[in-house]
Amino acid sequence: MNQPRSQHCIDQESPFGVDELFFSTTDRRGVIRFGNEVFIRVSKFKEDELIGKAHSIIRHPDMPRGVFRLFWQLLENDGTVAAYVKNRAKDGSYYWVMAFATKISDGHLSVRLKPTSELLETVIGVYDRVRQIEIEAAEGGASKDEVSDIGLEAASREIQQLGFADYPSFMRYALSMEMASRRKVLAEGSPNPDAISHHARSGDGVIGDSSVASMLRCNQRCTRSLDQMLDSLAKIRTATTTIQAINQRMSQFSDKIGLVAINARVSADSAPREAIAVALAESESENREAIAAIHQSVEQLVDSLDALSFELSAAALQSETNTTFLRELHVHTDDADSEALGHVQLLTDQAGRCADDLIRRLQDADDWFAKLAKLTECLQRNAKTLRFVRMAGVKESASLDESHPFRGLFDVVNKHIQSTIDDCGELRSAARQARSSVAIMENCKTQLIDDMASMNDQSAAFFQSACFA
Structure with missing residues (x-):
């Protein structure tokens, strides 16, 4: 039998802080x-x-x-x-x-x-x-x-039973969740609720003009930019969750309008009523297609945000780990040796690669929500067309006996059409909020690129000087 190797284990945790990497x-x-x-x-x-x-x-x-x-x-x-x-x-x-x-x-x-x-x-x-x-x-x-x-x-x-397509999908979600949870825990422990003020992000205590101190200050700027991007991403996710909920409501309204269209066809007992029923069915079909297009766009958006969140979390983690290591070096020495600076350069390179992946992904972010806004405009036009059809139905029903099945259908439709129009307004508002957060991320990206370039130059220069010292 292949039993696991016997090891001495005790049910006791080896502790370390949430702020430690x-x-x-x-x-x-x-x-x-x-x-x-x-x-x-x-x-x-x-x-x-x-x-x-x-x-x-x-x-x-x-x-x-x-x-x-x-x-x-x-x-x-x-x-x-x-x-x-x-x-x-x-x-x-x-x-x-x-x-x-x-x-x-x-x-x-x-x-x-x-x-x-x-x-x-x-x-x-x-x-x-x-x-x-x-x-x-x-x-x-x-x-x-x-x-x-x-x-x-x-x-x-097991991963599939948790609702994930595969392990890569799970790990993207897990790393993003852990980074978000960590930020929340650290923020709650901070005297300033608007800032994450643990030592790895703080600029406090960085004294002197040594190579380590200089790189530490530069890397902390990178970490702060990534922090701001994480804050913006959280707002984008909130907006996206709102968009998903609205899209689900719209689908339910569309189903109800479709049912009314079927009943209208069944109860239409004259040519004018048949024409109105057909127009209602055609408009509802266009409405359903627009909602389906929004649903597909939202699904793609969620997948893209998951990938963006993973890349941003990875870049933030790598950058903050570099800050942690530089702080360790800063505590012990004014200038680090070549081995230590080699690891600083390694961490800097890896953070830079993660940031490059993040920046490539971010280039498409505004387009995601711009596309969603256009689809929403199309849906709103369809909803207004439905309203005209509904008005024709109400006019045609006015002369009918109250017991006629055609008469009450368009009162039901009106409520669902108005709800769809209202939801279009909420969709546009959520998309605008998301695009505003994307713009903030774009500004942070510009600063991040500059700081990453500076950090790369400094770590490479200090590493070379240490090697030849």
Whole structure:
């Protein structure tokens, strides 16, 4: 049987703060090359006990093999992956992280934050079920590779049962949720409710003109720009949620108008009434097509926002991790050595790549809502056409006996038409709010590009000077 390796574990957390970020680098085989102070402290190993060891030295036996199989597949194929990971410290205690890993030229970079969203409890349940399946497979004689494959399939099924198409969809959602939750927790702990004032974003305490201090100030400007973009993105998501709710209401109104159109055709007992019923059906069909077009546009918008949110969260996390590391260096030295500056340059490069992906995605953001506004105008015109048809129906019904089935239909239609017109106004308002937030993100993007370029120049220059010193 392939039982998991026996490890000493205790049901006690190895603590670290929500405001703390840590990172490590490995070679392509997963052998640790470097870790910052927080990583070393939380893992409870000495630095020389970690460097040169496989990253699995901190693997907790509660982690499913299938999750790691999935993690490495995505990292190697796509170059980027995010996952919840339960790690084991040297003394057997545990600590949960949201790990965001990327490929670098000669290995991998992994940055970690403390999970604070409600999603963690869901993931713990998923991992427990997947791990139990793996244990049963191992007890049945499956090899380690077979257990990993079985676990991967089980994890994929669990992700789909949570409502996600695949793991990449889930990880985009999870990282965005964790970054948003972290910002909320840190803001609630701040004396200023309008600012996230923990040390990694604050400019306080950065004294002097050393290379580290200069880079720290520059990188903090990048982090602040990304923070402002995250704030704007949250407003865009709120507007999009409103748009989704309105679109759903419109679909319900359209269904009701369609039912009236059918009843009108059935009860039309003269040529004029038949013509009105046909006009109502045709206008309702155009109305339904316009609503369907808006629905499709909103679905595409949500997918695009998910991707944008992931890229923005990744860029913000990388940038803030760099700020954290620079602050560690600033506390201990006026000028860092070449190894430390090499890792600063690495973090800067990775943050820059994430920012580049973000900027490319952001170029289309205003077009998303501009398209939605045009579709809404089309729908409103259709709704006004429906109103004219309704007026013709009311006029034709006036001479009918009150018991005639044709007579009361157009009073019902009027309410739904007016609701559709009102909803069009709300849609346009939500789209305007979203486009206003997009404009703010565009302004932040311009500042971010300048600061990223400056940060790249500084880190490269200081790294070269340290190498030749």
